[in-house]
Structures are given as C-alpha cells and as structure tokens.
Amino acid sequence: MKSFLSFIKKYDSIIIHRHVNPDGDALASQFSLKELIKLNFPDKKVYAVGDECPKYLSSIFPKLDVINNSIYKNSLVIVVDTANKDRISDDNWKFGQFILKIDHHVFVEKYANLEIIEENASSCAEVIAKIIFEEKKLKINKEIAKFLMVGIITDTGRFLYKNTKKDSFYYSYKLLEEGVNLESIYKEIYKKDDKMIKFSGYIMLKYKNKGEISYIVLKKGIEKKFKINFNEATSMVNLIFGGKNTKYALYAIWNSNEKLYKISLRSKSKPINKVANKFNGGGHKNAAGAKAKNKREIKKMIGELEKNSES
Numbered sequence: 001m002k003s004f005l006s007f008i009k010k011y012d013s014i015i016i017h018r019h020v021n022p023d024g025d026a027l028a029s030q031f032s033l034k035e036l037i038k039l040n041f042p043d044k045k046v047y048a049v050g051d052e053c054p055k056y057l058s059s060i061f062p063k064l065d066v067i068n069n070s071i072y073k074n075s076l077v078i079v080v081d082t083a084n085k086d087r088i089s090d091d092n093w094k095f096g097q098f099i100l101k102i103d104h105h106v107f108v109e110k111y112a113n114l115e116i117i118e119e120n121a122s123s124c125a126e127v128i129a130k131i132i133f134e135e136k137k138l139k140i141n142k143e144i145a146k147f148l149m150v151g152i153i154t155d156t157g158r159f160l161y162k163n164t165k166k167d168s169f170y171y172s173y174k175l176l177e178e179g180v181n182l183e184s185i186y187k188e189i190y191k192k193d194d195k196m197i198k199f200s201g202y203i204m205l206k207y208k209n210k211g212e213i214s215y216i217v218l219k220k221g222i223e224k225k226f227k228i229n230f231n232e233a234t235s236m237v238n239l240i241f242g243g244k245n246t247k248y249a250l251y252a253i254w255n256s257n258e259k260l261y262k263i264s265l266r267s268k269s270k271p272i273n274k275v276a277n278k279f280n281g282g283g284h285k286n287a288a289g290a291k292a293k294n295k296r297e298i299k300k301m302i303g304e305l306e307k308n309s310e311s
C-alpha cells in the first residue's frame, strides 16, 4: 500500500481508467480516487476518463473528463475494477508512463507495472477504502465516502451477495462515520421507472430452466421494444437467479455494436469463471461475464455449465 502513495506523489498528472459499461463500483472507484488525490495533493491534475455513465448513476457521479492524448506520456495511469486489458475503457491507458492497477476480480492477466489486487474484497471501492483507512495520513471527506459507499452497495447488491464479508461491513461502518447518508444513496440508485419494471417482468416471465440452470437468450433488438438502452437491458441476470432449484444463471443479450451476445453468468456454489474464460470472458467465482457469436455457442456454454454442475 505504501508503494501506491509513493507513485501518486511522483506524478503531477494522473489519469484514472476503468472497465467499459461502467457499473457503480467502477465509477465509485474512479471518482473516489480522483477526489482523494485532489483533496490530499491539491497541486496535482487528476482526470477520470471512459465511456458514458449509465443513466441510473448519472445523478450520483460527476461528468467524465475529456483529455488531450499528449497528456499521457508524462502521466501515471491508474486502472480500477478491471481484470483484463480488453475491458479497459479507452485504449489510451497504455500510453501512460507508469500503469497502476487496483482491482478485486480474480486475476486474469498482468497488464500494469504495479498491481494491487484483493480478490477477497467485495468491491474495488472496498480495496480503496482499505487503503485510505490503513494509510492514516490520508484525508477523506463526505463526498469520497459517499462514492465508496455506492461502490460497496452496488457490488454487494445491498450486502446480499456472497462477496459480502466482515470487511464490507467494517469499511461501510468507517464510511458511515464520515457522515454518509445511506437512505439517500438507496433512493438515488434504486429508483425505477416503469419501462424497467415492465422489462423486468418480461424477463421473469420468459426465462427457461434446464436442470439446475436458469437462462434467457433475449431477442435481438429487445431494447427497442421496451424503449430502453443496451446498458439498461444488460445485467439483469439476478432476476432469474432466485429459484430454489437454480444453481446457475445465464443471461444473454445481443450487442449490436460488437455483433455478439454478451453473457452474464452466475453460480450459487461451484466456480464458473473457468467456463467464462473458455468463452472470451472472465470474472469472479460466482459472477462472471462471457461472449458468444451465436446461439449455438450459447448452447455450448449451457452444456459446459451442465458439466460443471455434475463434476
């Protein structure tokens, strides 16, 4: 952890990246670090870059920075919440003078000069909170604490998922001590509009079961039918994961930009990240992502999950 600070001290310009299609934890990690560095080292220039923030989080996080590429060669680049380099939003990350990774995903590949990975942490925000509270000299404020809280809340599904551990509560306690208002965060994140409620209903009605697997392969262009965007239509996998006989869930949605199915996988007990690795993906033991070119590949993936469940 000491080395983390020494690198921050060394650079006047710091650019923070995270994964594509950012979730609450990716943005929380990015903006908490940005504000943390600005607060403790006011002379430094800090930027948070990447693709668009999803609508449901846009009231919580500030706007992303758009920067000139020439800044990179003298900058420290920090990549948060991203296990493999293909998932980093904005290819310019590699032009940084020094690359630092902070993550909590299962290790996939080394792409940074220095990697701080805590596989047992619920979220990348929890890793950052740990760094802050262990490094007693760092100042924190309510805004930073709020961002970190959002990261822990969203990655643990409000302290519901299996990645919720003692430390998740310990650091949440420390963050609440900074004056974070939990109720207002919940209100901001979990407000739903009617379109999303109807889309949720559709998924719950249409998903199928095969043995211990619950799955749904959404029709191409389903977003248009419900007047929602791709990001809103993605990551609804937990809706089909609750059945008492369900041990695995697979949620497939067509990504028309990449021309492939984006798959979310969940497992209640046995690890599925190895299955995800076979299909161009990766992630955690119980929650992972993968890709498939067509329905035939999705069938194969379901076959692999069945094998996994027998082994």
Ligand SMILES: [Mn+2]
Pocket (backbone or CB within 6 Å): 025, 026, 081, 104, 122, 123, 124, 155
């Ligand atoms: Mn995360």
